[in-house]
Amino acid sequence: MGIFDKVLKIVKDSTGPKEKSAVAIDFGSSSVKVVQLRKEKGRAILETYGELTCGPYAELSVGQATSLPAEKMLELLRDLFREANVTAKVGAMAIPLRNSLLVSVEMPEMEESKLAEMVPIEARKYVPLPISEVILDWRLMPKSSLDEREPALESADSRNRKKSYGNKVEILIASIQKDIVRLYQDIAQKLGLVSDVFEIETFSSIRSVMPNDLSATVILDIGAGTSKIAIVDYGLVRLSHTIVKGSQDVTIAIAKSLSVPFAKAEEIKRKFGLLGDVDNGELLKSVSPTVEYIFAEAGKVMLQYQKEHKRAVDKIILIGGGAMMKGVGDVAREVIGLPVVMGAPFDKVEAPVFLSNVLKETGPEFAVAIGLALRKLEDL
Ligand SMILES: Nc1ncnc2c1ncn2[C@@H]1O[C@H](COP(=O)(O)OP(=O)(O)OP(=O)(O)O)[C@@H](O)[C@H]1O
Numbered sequence: 001m002g003i004f005d006k007v008l009k010i011v012k013d014s015t016g017p018k019e020k021s022a023v024a025i026d027f028g029s030s031s032v033k034v035v036q037l038r039k040e041k042g043r044a045i046l047e048t049y050g051e052l053t054c055g056p057y058a059e060l061s062v063g064q065a066t067s068l069p070a071e072k073m074l075e076l077l078r079d080l081f082r083e084a085n086v087t088a089k090v091g092a093m094a095i096p097l098r099n100s101l102l103v104s105v106e107m108p109e110m111e112e113s114k115l116a117e118m119v120p121i122e123a124r125k126y127v128p129l130p131i132s133e134v135i136l137d138w139r140l141m142p143k144s145s146l147d148e149r150e151p152a153l154e155s156a157d158s159r160n161r162k163k164s165y166g167n168k169v170e171i172l173i174a175s176i177q178k179d180i181v182r183l184y185q186d187i188a189q190k191l192g193l194v195s196d197v198f199e200i201e202t203f204s205s206i207r208s209v210m211p212n213d214l215s216a217t218v219i220l221d222i223g224a225g226t227s228k229i230a231i232v233d234y235g236l237v238r239l240s241h242t243i244v245k246g247s248q249d250v251t252i253a254i255a256k257s258l259s260v261p262f263a264k265a266e267e268i269k270r271k272f273g274l275l276g277d278v279d280n281g282e283l284l285k286s287v288s289p290t291v292e293y294i295f296a297e298a299g300k301v302m303l304q305y306q307k308e309h310k311r312a313v314d315k316i317i318l319i320g321g322g323a324m325m326k327g328v329g330d331v332a333r334e335v336i337g338l339p340v341v342m343g344a345p346f347d348k349v350e351a352p353v354f355l356s357n358v359l360k361e362t363g364p365e366f367a368v369a370i371g372l373a374l375r376k377l378e379d380l
C-alpha cells in the first residue's frame with residue numbers, strides 16, 4: 001500500500017460508513033455557495049443550500065469580486081454553515097478555474113505509457129508554475145468522437161478527417177495548484193469537515209446542467225469578474241476559455257453612466273437587468289456593450305471549435321449569477337444565434353414543490369455547488 005492509499009484509507013475510515021449527507025462548497029469570487037444533499041435509495045435529496053457574498057468580508061460591496069484571505073474565508077463559511085444550517089460532516093470543494101488549468105493539446109500518437117511521461121513535459125508550456133507545485137491529470141480524447149462512438153456513421157467526410165488528423169492525438173490536460181488544495185483542506189479541517197473531493201468547477205457545473213445527450217454544447221458561466229466558457233461534446237469537455245469580463249463589469253458600467261455608487265448600481269442591475277426602465281433610458285445603452293462583448297467572445301470560441309472539429313454546436317447553457325440578469329437570454333440568442341437554455345441544476349435533485357420557483361430563479365448560480373455535491377454523493 002502506497003503512502004497515498006494510506007492517507008485515503010484514513011480519510012475514508014474517519015468519514016464512517018453511515019454518512020448519507022454531503023456538503024459542497026463553491027468558492028466564487030463574489031459569493032460563496034453551499035449545497036447539502038442526502039442520498040436516499042439512490043436519489044439525491046436537497047437538504048439545504050445557501051450563499052453569502054464576499055464583499056462585506058473585505059469592506060467591499062455586494063457583487064464585487066475579491067480574493068478573501070484564509071481567515072476571512074473561514075469566518076464567511078462559519079457564518080454560511082450556521083445560516084444555512086449545514087450539518088454534513090463530509091464534503092467536497094470546487095477549485096476555481098482561476099486556480100486551475102484546463103487545456104486541450106495535440107500530441108503525436110504514442111503508447112499510453114509514453115504519453116504518461118510526455119504529458120507533464122508538454123504541460124510545462126501551459127502551467128505557469130513548477131510542475132511539482134501542481135496536481136496534474138490528463139485524459140486521452142477520442143480521436144474523432146463520431147468515429148469512436150458511432151462507427152456505423154463513418155462517412156467519407158470522417159475518413160478524410162481521420163487522414164487530416166495524421167497521427168496526432170488530442171489530450172485534455174487538467175491541473176490544480178497544490179497550494180489551493182492545502183488551503184481548502186485547512187479550511188475544511190477548521191470547519192470540522194472531512195473533504196476529500198477537489199474538482200475543477202467546470203466539471204461540477206457540467207454534471208448539474210448538461211442534459212444526457214451527445215450534442216456539442218456551450219456552457220457559459222457568467223461570474224462576477226470573469227465569464228468562463230466550456231465546450232462539451234459527446235459528454236466530454238473539449239475546450240475551456242476565460243473571458244475577462246463578468247457581471248461586475250455591468251455594474252461598473254451602470255455606476256459610471258448613472259453616476260451612482262457601485263452598491264446602488266448593483267441594486268439597479270438586479271432590479272432591471274437588461275430590460276431598463278422608463279425613467280432610466282440610459283441604462284440599456286450603458287449595459288449592452290459589456291454583455292454583448294461577453295457573448296461575442298463566447299461566439300468566437302464556439303466558431304473556432306466548430307471549424308476545428310467540423311461539429312455544429314446546438315445550444316448554449318447559461319449559468320452563474322450573471323445569467324440571472326433580466327433579459328440576458330435574449331441578448332445571448334441574438335449575438336450568438338443559438339438556442340439559449342438557462343441552467344437548471346436543481347432539476348437534478350429532489351426538493352419540496354413549494355420551492356420550485358425560487359430554485360428555478362436562483363438555479364444558474366448554484367450549478368457548480370449542486371454538481372459537486374452530486375459527485376460527492378457517489379462516494380456515500
Ligand atoms: N438577480 C441577479 N440579477 C442580476 N445579476 C445578479 C443577480 N444575482 C447575482 N448577480 C450577479 O452575478 C454575479 C455573481 O455571479 P456568481 O455568483 O456566479 O459569481 P462568482 O461565482 O462569485 O464568480 P466567479 O465564478 O467568477 O468566481 C455578480 O456580479 C452579481 O451582481
Ligand SMILES: [Mg+2]
Pocket residue numbers: 027028029223320368
Ligand atoms: Mg462562480
